[in-house]
Amino acid sequence: MGWRKYLLFTIFILLPGTSGFGLQDTTDRESDAAELLKLHQAGRQAHFRTDVDLLLADHPDEFISVRNGKISRTKKAETRKMFEGYFKGAHYYAWDDLEPPIIRVSRDGSMGWIITRLKVRRTQKDSSGIEKEEKFVYAGIMTYEKRDGKWIKVANVSTFE
Numbered sequence: 472m473g474w475r476k477y478l479l480f481t482i483f484i485l486l487p488g489t490s491g492f493g494l495q496d497t498t499d500r501e502s503d504a505a506e507l508l509k510l511h512q513a514g515r516q517a518h519f520r521t522d523v524d525l526l527l528a529d530h531p532d533e534f535i536s537v538r539n540g541k542i543s544r545t546k547k548a549e550t551r552k553m554f555e556g557y558f559k560g561a562h563y564y565a566w567d568d569l570e571p572p573i574i575r576v577s578r579d580g581s582m583g584w585i586i587t588r589l590k591v592r593r594t595q596k597d598s599s600g601i602e603k604e605e606k607f608v609y610a611g612i613m614t615y616e617k618r619d620g621k622w623i624k625v626a627n628v629s630t631f632e
Contacts, residue, residue, distance in 0.1 A: 477521045493632040500576040506511040506622055507574050507583050509616060510513065518591075521558035522549055527613075560596035583615045585623060 510529055517526035523602040527547065534550055536543050545553075566589060588610040594602045611629040615622045 487593060499580055500578075503552055503576040503580055503583055503617070504574045507576070509570065510576075510615075510624075511572055511585050511587065511613075515566050518593075519563045521561050521563070523554045523558060526554060527551060529622060529624050531623050531625055534624065537626070537628040538630075543609075544624075555596075561593055563591070563593045565590055565592040581617050582618070584612055585615075586610075586612045 482499055513525060513528070516522070518528055527550065530547055530550060532547050534545050534547070536545065557569065569588045574583070576583040590608050591605075592604070592606045594604050596602050609629060609631055611627060614626045616625050617623075
């Protein structure tokens with residue numbers, strides 16, 4: 472008779488508890504995905520405002536990039552300097568999703584990623600003051616780690632049309 476009590480305890484107490492954790496996990500991942508979408512939207516605003524501080528708000532001390540068949544690691548200060556030059560005298564007319572971002576969060580909630588495809592149209596004055604237009608389509612993946620409850624960009628793979 473003791474094993475029956477154990478079985479009933481397992482069925483009625485433990486199993487509903489574990490399924491509840493599963494629901495909580497899904498809810499947490501949905502909340503995390505919503506946070507990641509906000510970060511993507513903040514990136515858009517950073518470009519339109521040419522705001523390096525906003526763009527680097529969720530940037531780590533070292534960032535990994537993959538582009539043109541090369542892997543690079545840059546320090547935050549180097550990234551800041553690069554974007555200060557990239558944004559200087561720039562104006563954005565488009566930095567728009569061509570398709571909805573694909574956002575995923577790992578089961579344990581420690582990693583997330585956003586796959587995007589955007590069209591960009593911008594102008595920037597060169598050193599002689601002549602404004603040049605640039606148009607391209609970007610597709611890539613930005614990966615994030617959750618550190619102390621905050622999403623931090625850790626790596627990016629970029630492609631361009």
